[in-house]
Amino acid sequence: MTRTRAAVDWRLRFAALALIWGFSFLFIKVGNEGFAPFQVTFGRLLFGTAVLAVAMAVKRERLPRGLRTWGHLAVAAFLLNALPFSLFAYAELTIPSTLAGICNATTPLWGMLLSLVALSEDRPTRLRAAGLGIGFIGVLTVLGAWQGFSGLDATGTAMALLASFSYAVGWIYVRRTLAGNPASNLSLAGSQVGLATLQLAVVTPLFTSMPKSVELLPLLSVLALGALGTGYAMLLQYGVVAEVGPTTASMVTYFIPVIATTAGVALLNESLTWNTPVGALVVLLGAALTQTRGPLRRPVVGNRSSPRLRPGGAPRAERVGTTDGTPAGASAPSTHQHHKHGTLTGTRHP
Numbered sequence: 001m002t003r004t005r006a007a008v009d010w011r012l013r014f015a016a017l018a019l020i021w022g023f024s025f026l027f028i029k030v031g032n033e034g035f036a037p038f039q040v041t042f043g044r045l046l047f048g049t050a051v052l053a054v055a056m057a058v059k060r061e062r063l064p065r066g067l068r069t070w071g072h073l074a075v076a077a078f079l080l081n082a083l084p085f086s087l088f089a090y091a092e093l094t095i096p097s098t099l100a101g102i103c104n105a106t107t108p109l110w111g112m113l114l115s116l117v118a119l120s121e122d123r124p125t126r127l128r129a130a131g132l133g134i135g136f137i138g139v140l141t142v143l144g145a146w147q148g149f150s151g152l153d154a155t156g157t158a159m160a161l162l163a164s165f166s167y168a169v170g171w172i173y174v175r176r177t178l179a180g181n182p183a184s185n186l187s188l189a190g191s192q193v194g195l196a197t198l199q200l201a202v203v204t205p206l207f208t209s210m211p212k213s214v215e216l217l218p219l220l221s222v223l224a225l226g227a228l229g230t231g232y233a234m235l236l237q238y239g240v241v242a243e244v245g246p247t248t249a250s251m252v253t254y255f256i257p258v259i260a261t262t263a264g265v266a267l268l269n270e271s272l273t274w275n276t277p278v279g280a281l282v283v284l285l286g287a288a289l290t291q292t293r294g295p296l297r298r299p300v301v302g303n304r305s306s307p308r309l310r311p312g313g314a315p316r317a318e319r320v321g322t323t324d325g326t327p328a329g330a331s332a333p334s335t336h337q338h339h340k341h342g343t344l345t346g347t348r349h350p
Contacts, residue, residue, distance in 0.1 A: 024225055029268060031089075039204060049197045096268070108290050131291075137286070142280060144275050261280065
């Protein structure tokens with residue numbers, strides 16, 4: 001009986017996580033109606049930091065130690081939070097939230113492509129290479145390549161794809177620099193998002209001015225985007241990863257574009273042509289194939305990419321631990337898991 005209750009509880013939290021991150025693109029769109037994109041990003045990071053700070057205080061977590069660790073966290077904050085969050089906010093000025101959500105799903109494709117170069121233990125397989133090709137075909141389908149990409153804003157689409165690329169780069173960086181850090185995942189997560197907030201606090205006043213009036217709906221959207229999508233969702237993710245493991249938890253990524261598309265069409269009256277959902281399914285298929293486990297190369301003694309070993313000789317689990325768009329979970333995913341959208345759990349949020 002206890003096991004049944006735990007399984008139900010996990011599924012409910014998993015569904016809540018997918019809904020929160022799926023609706024993030026709608027929140028960005030609505031937030032842009034009352035604030036500048038940089039202000040939307042700063043607001044979501046600020047509210048997200050507040051939630052994580054409370055969680056750290058309740059659990060009495062200590063901040064990470066060491067200047068090198070903080071330096072790596074600053075870079076991770078830029079690549080996984082400040083940059084992609086800002087790019088998605090600017091992208092949604094000119095593209096629908098449905099397209100932004102689908103572009104977010106390309107992160108595993110970028111990650112697979114980059115991992116072949118940056119992670120020496122990743123060996124390309126025919127299945128993963130096929131996934132990359134299938135995913136690329138899906139992207140072209142979504143964009144309507146046979147129509148010459150007519151009707152799409154090239155700049156906005158490029159920003160959304162660049163945001164997803166930034167997630168992929170950020171996760172490779174985190175894996176190579178913060179894996180095995182003695183600080184807890186929650187501590188790393190809160191610190192990373194806090195640093196991203198400071199980065200936006202410096203940038204935002206340089207490019208924006210205070211809004212003359214504040215509308216309630218955009219304000220609530222930014223609040224939900226930060227407190228729920230960048231703060232509370234990460235806490236939900238910790239529990240799901242701890243209970244069912246990072247591989248199962250990472251499957252939430254494949255529900256995000258579906259929910260984002262449904263929300264955009266139903267609540268924002270965004271138009272939807274046949275190639276958008278069909279292309280999205282092809283992208284998700286390709287992304288799933290790129291996440292299949294392939295044979296690992298033998299670690300070379302002294303090679304930086306080889307697994308860290310405990311005194312007994314067993315590989316040490318990496319504390320890399322997402323998204324959203326976003327930092328740290330109870331355990332790390334496999335080397336082929338992705339980002340959402342910018343967290344240290346490996347499942348990224350938008």
